[in-house]
Amino acid sequence: MSEHERQHPNLTLGILALGAMAYALLQSAVIPALPDLQKSLNASETGIAWVLTAYLLSASVATPVLGRLGDMFGKERLLLWTYVILSAGTLMAALVNTLPLLIVARVIQGAGGGIFPLAFGIIRDEFPREKVAGAIGLLSAILGIGAAAGIVLGGLIVEHLHWHWLFWIPLVALVGAVVLTARFVPESPVRVPGRINWLSGLLMAFGLSAVLLAISEANTWGWGSTKTIGLLLVGLAVSAAWVFAELRAKEPLVDMGMMRLRGVWTTNLAGFLLGGGMYASFVLIPQFVEEPKSTGYGFGASVLAGGIFLLPATATMLLTGALAGRVAGRFGSKMALVFGAAIAAGSFIVLSFAHGEPWDIYVAAGLLGAGIGLAFAAMGNLIVQAVPAEQTGVASGMNTVMRTIGGAVGSQVAATLIEAHLGTGGLPDEHGYVLAFLLSLAFLAVCILASLLVPGRRPRGGRRLDPATAEG
Secondary structure: OOOHHHHOHHHHHHHHHHHHHHHHHHHHOOOOOHHHHHHHOOOOHHHHHHHHHHHHHHHHHHHHHHHHHHHHHOHHHHHHHHHHHHHHHHHHHHHOOOHHHHHHHHHHHHHHHHHHHHHHHHHHHHOOHHHHHHHHHHHHHHHHHHHHHHHHHHHHHHHHOOOOHHHHHHHHHHHHHHHHHHHHOOOOOOOOOOOOOHHHHHHHHHHHHHHHHHHHHHHHHOOOOHHHHHHHHHHHHHHHHHHHHHHHOOOOOOOHHHHOOHHHHHHHHHHHHHHHHHOOHHHHHHHHHHOOHHHOOOOOOOHHHHHHOOHHHHHHHHHHHHHHHHHHHHHOHHHHHHHHHHHHHHHHHHHHHOOOOHHHHHHHHHHHHHHHHHHHHHHHHHHHHHOOHHHHHHHHHHHHHHHHHHHHHHHHHHHHHHHOOEOHHHOEOHHHHHHHHHHHHHHHHHHHHHHHOOOOOOOOOOOOOOOOOOOO
């Protein structure tokens, strides 16, 4: 690739955004389609839940590993292969007609989680310094935008098309991303020599999978069941062994010295809490408005209409993600994270105490999107600022994993609260939803406190800080 072709950051950002959006759509579009999938595949409720669980487990393991491999062998090369693997899994999902094969396809798709840390690394290595914060901000927001848009897309497909179109539509974007990445995205020159630490990789994979599986199935097995507690303890024990192995390794998969940096662990803590407060809302809001009017609080919305209630979140995420670079330049990424968590918390204040009219939900969704867009962008920049260039991929990958774990915890606890408060006819009582909204509010309130622990300094006179060196 010529030097001239390396000077098109907007084209590179567009290509990265295309692949990231396809991945985010695949993550959430199946949620409103689960009842349709269960009927079509003649599956049990527990079995069909694995369509989500398999994707979650695979993404959580693959994301930091691919980020690390990108740091070692080249981010563009690994990104291209990640797109190819994700495309293969998506094509398989679009063709299969049995639950076991669909679950295998979802496991393959989960490898697409590596898109985000690899893309962040490419942006840091290739973009002009003044464009780094804004580009990372926009790409970070796409993870939330795609999650919300996926609910709408899933609703459209459930009402008008066969469920296979959940995968055919994103596949078109992924094929385009493969071709465009191979042609236009430059290979980052920043590499860190090393080898793959397979022992650490296996320990991390087993530990993370056990913890996430216990959390994901806790609502089915029971939080106090022997199976849940036993698997959780095994996962934590293996994770502790992984940390010990990494500390002793000459070439660790994840540098624990990096994970102890204040700018890293505080941002990861905020990511866990933000995920706990945010991800449940993409299920809670549509589910709430789809409850029958006979409950006294639901709006009786269709699956498609339920997804449309999230459109304000999609719009405001796009807006704040695009403006995140300017906000970070003016106030610092640390304060952008604080502002974002506070705005998102405002959404759940509305949902907890004023949810009787459709406009209440639209306002809450708009606040949620604005807060998430700003906070996601800030976290992406804070991680990039806190670590050396050669650790960008693995550090960003671990932050994504922390958000995923937080989301799994928040979603499952919220579901437990709703199921524990069933009213007449077995339908959820309004109080259960209020408790779930208050739970999300509590996650975000603690996230604000955690964000204040992130190291940072105030920009002078509103001047933009160098994203590669600023602390937030």
